[in-house]
Amino acid sequence: MNSFAYTRADGVTHAVAERADESTAAFIAGGTNLIDLMKENVARPTRLIDINRLPLTTITDTENGGLRLGALVTNADTAYDDKVAKNYPLLAEAILAGASAQLRNMATDGGNLMQRTRCYYFYDLATPCNKREPGSGCSAINGYNRIHAILGTGSPTGDVQCIATHPSDMCVALAALEATVQVTGPDGDRTIPFAEFHRLPGDTPQIDNTLEAGELITAIDLPANGFSKNYAYLKLRDRASYAFALVSVAAALEMEGETIVDARIALGGVAHKPWRRPEVEAMLHGKSASNDVFQTVADAMLDGAQGYGHNTFKLELAKRAIVRALAQAAKLN
Amino acid sequence: MTQQPYIGKPINRLDGLDKVTGKAKYAAEFDTPDLLHGYVVNSTIAKGKIKKINTQDALSLPGVVKVFTHENRPKLAWFDINYKDQDAPPGSPFRPLRDAKIRYDAQPIALVIAETFEVARYAASLITVEYEQVAHLSDLEANRHKARKASSGMATLLKPPPPKPKGNFEEAFNAAPHQVTAEYVHGMEHHNPMEMFATTVVFEKGRGKSGGKYTVYDKTQGVTNSILYAAQVFDIPFKNIRVVSPYVGGGFGSGLRPQYQLFMAMLAAQNLKRSVKVVLTRQQMFSFGHRPATIQTVALGASAEGDMTALYHSAVSETSQFEDYTEVVVNYGGMLYPPENVTLDHQLVPLDVSTPLDMRAPGGVTGMSALECAVDELAFKAGIDPVEFRLQNYTDRDPLADLPYSSKELRECFRQGAERFGWLKRNPEPRSMRDGHQLVGGGMATGIWEANQMPARAEAALLVNGKLRVSSATADIGTGTYTIMTQIAADTLGMSLDDVTFKLGDTDMPAAPIQGGSWTAATVGTAVKTVCEGLAKKLFKLARKMPDSPFASALFDEVVFADKMIQLKKDSLMAVSLQSVVDSNGGAAVRHTSTGFPNILKQRKYTRSAHSAVFAEVTVDEDLGTVRVTRIVSAIAGGRILNPKTARSQILGGMVWGIGKALEEESVMDHQFGRIMNHNLAEYHVAVNADVQALDVIFVEEHDDIVNPLGVKGLGEIGLVGVPAAIANAVFHATGKRIRNLPITLDKLL
Amino acid sequence: MTLTEKAAPPMKQPPSLPAMHTVKLTVNGTETELQLAPWTSLLDALREYMHLTGTKKGCDHGQCGACTVLVNGKRINACLTLAIMQDGNEITTIEGLSQKDADGKDGLHPIQQAFMDHDAFQCGYCTPGQICSAVGMMNEGHVKTADDIRELMSGNICRCGAYTNIVDAIQSVMNPQPDAA
Structure with missing residues (x-):
């Protein structure tokens, strides 16, 4: 861990101003990922701006019938919040499938979005990594890539730059729910649709998301529809708990009788960001729930997927997981 | 009035109060004034040499006292013999900071000493190294053709090499109506005790040449081993050094040899004449001994009636380039089963890795994980229930040594274990039992471990x-x-x-x-x-x-x-x-x-072993491949049980290790770099609480006047030995698939 | 909350030490003032600067749970937070869990006693974290079944494998409903 200065921000404006003054500073909230990365010398901020005392710690109703999650609400408080548990059980289940109770008590909702991708090589300074050192090469492509991406790894130049995956469970549910991210920064406030918040590696794998320099997440807005009747979060991993997903599926259906009228499918553990394909989801509209239909959708969701050896099993696993999650959401059987 | 006898009673652990109140002190927890903190730097290549090591930036940091490297290491003992600890395999022990040569990845190459832990850690990150790299060997499978016999030494006394063949395996095998041949593989595993290796050296200045007294708080499974090593390497008279280790946060074999933090802390304390603490990081816990990756071949033959006639068991395992680490892997089949035609073989492939080290049930769980799966396969081919098959091929003598067992209540283990498990309720047909999407299976295996004194x-x-x-x-x-x-x-x-x-x-x-x-x-x-x-x-x-x-x-x-x-x-x-x-x-x-x-004259006339029969139930998701161990019953014949409470815990621990070994644990090496990549507890998966459901321990009554005056056999290893095979056999019964490559992760069952 | 997405530029100025700050923590009921650099984790503050070594370091990366302490009653991993971030907070460690009995004497927390009675540990190194975690879990109030205990205690690794005894010990204090299965 390098030497750094510390500032405790006493308001959002203060935090943003401090960050604007020092481009190599970083905001710190729960710290569960940033401090880990600092101990590995992967992150080396010159200053930490502690935002934990900012008034972003409540869950409130929004005008359009949704919920606003303050950026500093902990993952645990979110999952166990009465309104979240009742109206957004998919989100609550996804959160509780992640990390451990202790980490969920520390990690904040805004911080959850800011987790960096998980990759053995990104975390290990002894090995080349394009995300850590652009241009140094990706060790995972020809290395040990069990946990790595199978989708969205392409780049404009044709050379795959990075096959790391986003490790969040919460974000997979947020992607399915089509949350929006409220941010503020030197140029004022803006709203980022969830699908546009995280990005694919392309030719700039060092950039995980579309935040501009100095921007701060203030809240995450959940739209009114929480798909609370027909949903499933399925997480597959190498032990029963306290492990990152190999593949996870957030499935949410809106049904009228036997007929699906709206569908959302988000995948975790397969790409640099939570993976969605709205055009594939649309294939379910007007269909009756059945494993055959779900299989067709699963195949389409994985269209173009590519394995790199150790992770090639994910191509089949993800399909099976999609079918199972949709079946659970539709309450088949 | 006292409550005699205490032996045999479930007394609460007497160190329990210290442990539940946080008062128990482990090696890194002995405070002393003006304590210096050490942080170790490790190599980032697997083979070659250090051309240049730049320590100026580190040394310029306020609070940094010294950086030790091979370039400025004080003169120490010259001969290998001084570095040989009580568990050293044949060969030349690794000496930290000896020279510029890199022998394996993550080899310790420098020690930063600073006034605080944080300064030492930061300074360590400022050290840069230029290497001259040469090609390394790290892949056992790719180099198995280089396998050779192990050299022998002191350690061989406790780890006998495979005996010469008896009978004619090939002839018997070829004639056998029921045959099984299979290859079994597992990768490297690391002990990962919860406490990271740590040494605190409290230095008191002394007069005269001896230069002071050293009180050494070390994480070790043997203070005698640590003191011999430290005294000999650093040429310190025994009267001036004392090693203390009242509590050890888990060992599982990792503390059987002095680890490099002891060397580092002693080096700095002696050179600086200061008290020093060196604690390894979790990543550094992957930079020394481990269970070696091993490839095994088992071939078994049985008569039409299911009598075993031929047994072949060979193992090829990795060792380092400088020591020949061996285990007893292949001998157990010859001890447990009666075939007249037996060929056993164990060879080593030296790789550019750290020397492997005994890890809970070393060799035993390796060999039995393969053998007991093969026996299951043979029983299945012969159409005989696996328990029946083992009873049919039971031996009261150890056929390998041609000696009687001092005691062997394994039959009773089979009986009581099967009854408790409800073995007979199992439909013997594979893939015949299910609960919704979950395929349900039951499997069993035998365990054996030497009862030494x-x-x-x-x-x-x-x-x-x-x-x-x-x-x-x-x-x-x-x-x-x-x-x-x-x-x-x-x-x-x-x-x-x-x-x-x-x-x-x-x-x-x-x-x-x-x-x-x-x-x-x-x-x-x-x-x-x-x-x-x-x-x-x-x-x-x-x-x-x-x-x-x-x-x-x-x-x-x-x-x-x-x-x-x-x-x-x-x-x-x-x-x-x-x-x-x-x-x-x-x-x-x-x-x-x-x-x-030990009464050797009495003991040598017998084979002395603990035995177990393990029964495991698993569920396997038919589509997703996820395996859960829902139940294990382990029936143990381990001699006299001194304390049923702590004894049961030992066996429970072995069962949890068995779940980890069967389903989760593997240190994965990237052969591009010869480097273990999942060097942390997030991605080296040991079992967590949610992985463990019903565990049931039975201690079968067993009297033994020969093993030792107490009649005890030891329980640290036997709880683990049979568990992985029982789980793998249960997975077969659930799915119809034989997974011979541990751990059984979900991808192998898709 | 932005990390160093754009890789931090190489630091060319000579390395230096961070400035010290005054950090006030109430640890086990006692208010303590420490002079600490921001890079000191809460775990290292407890172990190295306050000599409260009951809280253990098992990985230093939030991957084992040995460092679990209660902050304002909630269980967290002390290794992944900086002491300075906890300024003004109430910290309870294993050393502060014992409770006064009717006679005003220090007695064990029921979870501590249950761990002894159920042999819920072997080497003892994960034990303070397990116990603090169990107490935190009880404060949270989300346990209904033994399976809930198994899941909600999964952030505390026990390499000795005492899990079943840990669950038994916690159950004996909480007495939740038996497994639905």
């Missing part, structure tokens, strides 16, 4: 306050040593547990061997019993000399020690309190020191 010394002292203190420089790595030794001492001298203290983990105490191989209960237990018996005789002699002694004309055999008194057997009212005996000793404690020896 070593010599050990102990001291017993009846203190002036009438309390008994017994000590031996052994360890309690969570095994219950404190508790069972106190029970043995209290029973031997007829005292209450409250009046007896057992001390360990200090080289000021009489020497005991490293705590490993499941031999501590037998070894130190015998020493404690022997020394307490010796003290009893001494006390009796003193009692006879007391004025008006009721024992003036009595013989030792005519008295009994009970209720803190020496009493005449025929008249318990004729008694002298132990307090008055010690009072008569001129104000001094009554002490006795002796050695407990």
